[in-house]
Amino acid sequence: MKKILVIGGGFSGLASALGAARRLDELGISSSNISITIINLDGWHSIRVRNYEPDITNARVSLAKILSSLRINLIIGDVNDVDLKHHSVTVSTPKGIQTLKYDRIILALGSILNRPQIYGLFEHGFSIDTWNEAAAFGKHLDGLKKQQEASGKSTVLIVGAGLTGIELACEMPERLRALGIRNGHIILADSNSHVGADMGEEAQSIILEALSSLGIEVLTDIQISSIDNNGAILNDGTRIDAKTVVWTAGMSANPLVLGLPVNHDDRGRVIVNAEMQVIDCSRASRRRTLQRYVLPTCATNGSFCRT
Ligand SMILES: Cc1cc2nc3c(=O)[nH]c(=O)nc-3n(C[C@H](O)[C@H](O)[C@H](O)COP(=O)(O)OP(=O)(O)OC[C@H]3O[C@@H](n4cnc5c(N)ncnc54)[C@H](O)[C@@H]3O)c2cc1C
Incomplete structure (x- = not known):
């Protein structure tokens, strides 16, 4: 079975997972052939843009509730490490540390306040x-x-x-x-x-x-x-x-993204192509697009790495 991992259940992660699920359904590919899993720090899809409002009760929605009727799995945990070489991530969950393998990964970890x-x-x-x-x-x-x-x-x-x-x-x-x-x-x-x-x-x-x-x-x-x-x-x-x-003074890319061995801009965002894919600069002579995607706000597609 092929595995798609989506790290982060904010706007970007949720939209990506839903998009992947819809596309797989259109193609008639069942979840026993390709699985989709979201990993998020907690059980909430947080609508961050509403955090300035006086009543934020409804500014977060249960991810389990959103995903209950869909073919998307949910793991609640803190991703500590992404091993791009071996296609695996390490997650601290309430049940202990887990290592998960993936075939495609979407990094949608968002930004943090400076x-x-x-x-x-x-x-x-x-x-x-x-x-x-x-x-x-x-x-x-x-x-x-x-x-x-x-x-x-x-x-x-x-x-x-x-x-x-x-x-x-x-x-x-x-x-x-x-x-x-x-x-x-x-x-x-x-x-x-x-x-x-x-x-x-x-x-x-x-x-x-x-x-x-x-x-x-x-x-x-x-x-x-x-x-x-x-x-x-x-x-x-x-x-x-x-x-x-x-x-409220300034944002940076998520620290996990900062630690990845890929090219970053001066705000720590990963440099991606127009399809939001990371370009593998370590293989500069063949400029290879890696099977991983990075979504705003932890990515920028203004520039490409040079071969
Ligand atoms: C008060 C406020 C107002 C804003 N107003 C606007 C606006 O008007 N317009 C606008 O365009 N933008 C606005 N923004 C910015 C907007 O909220 C972000 O751009 C948007 O939330 C980014 O979505 P995202 O999915 O990339 O990241 P996020 O929404 O931050 O989601 C990231 C997800 O990743 C999870 N995560 C992080 N680290 C880990 C980890 N190690 N392991 C597992 N999961 C992890 C988090 O739990 C979170 O669910 C505002 C932000 C704030 C705070």
Whole structure:
């Protein structure tokens, strides 16, 4: 039997597995001839794009439920190693370590939030990168309304003015109001000289207008030096009192992808061809396409390795 392994049950992994299942059905190939298995860290298909919302109850869906009537197997586990040479992966599952062989592999591990070595960031900084982190952030906000008035109670400092930071900042005034927290003060800060740096110059004025209409303060060209449970200190010594500091500053490819012996771009994403296949640069003279596929957000197809 041939085996297709899909690592990651997010948008990319799920869509790939469903696409493969549909195609095999169209070709009349049964699951006893070709199997499809998704391996995911937990039992959830997380809709990460909704993690900034006030109620994220439905922002994750049971993978077992989605896959129950399909020909796709599910393994819940943490893939620790992908051996491209021997076509095998090592997975830590609740039942122990498993080694699984594959004929085709799809790497759909997604991205992770960059967390630089800033004092206090891990302990005191919130994030909405994963469902669990977004849930912890929501719980913290709920707890704020019970806290006594204190400097920084109504201040939310969001560090990282990319898409996620802007989206969250725009949501916060209403979210604080709904919690009964008056005089909410939202600060969107970035080390860049302007917000939404990835979105092009034309977007700047529109973003700034939207932020201003919501009363969001924008701080650019700043560097955070430390974070504590009452706020943050900037590199120039300025202190910002804020009971809530959220880190949304930049993404990297999944560390597992970074460790693969293939070509990466400067953000750690694997370089692939237009079909999202990895090019095997070690056999440069024959430029061979490997039987593995890497999907956004851990891949880029802007460039090919040179022969
Ligand atoms: C708050 C927020 C808002 C966003 N808004 C937008 C938006 O408006 N538009 C947009 O295009 N994008 C947006 N994004 C980005 C978008 O969520 C991602 O691009 C998208 O989720 C990528 O899908 P994916 O399947 O590649 O990765 P993911 O959705 O991250 O899925 C990866 C999966 O791999 C699993 N996994 C990871 N490591 C392992 C391992 N070692 N072993 C087993 N399984 C593993 C994870 O559990 C996860 O299920 C947003 C992201 C956030 C956080």
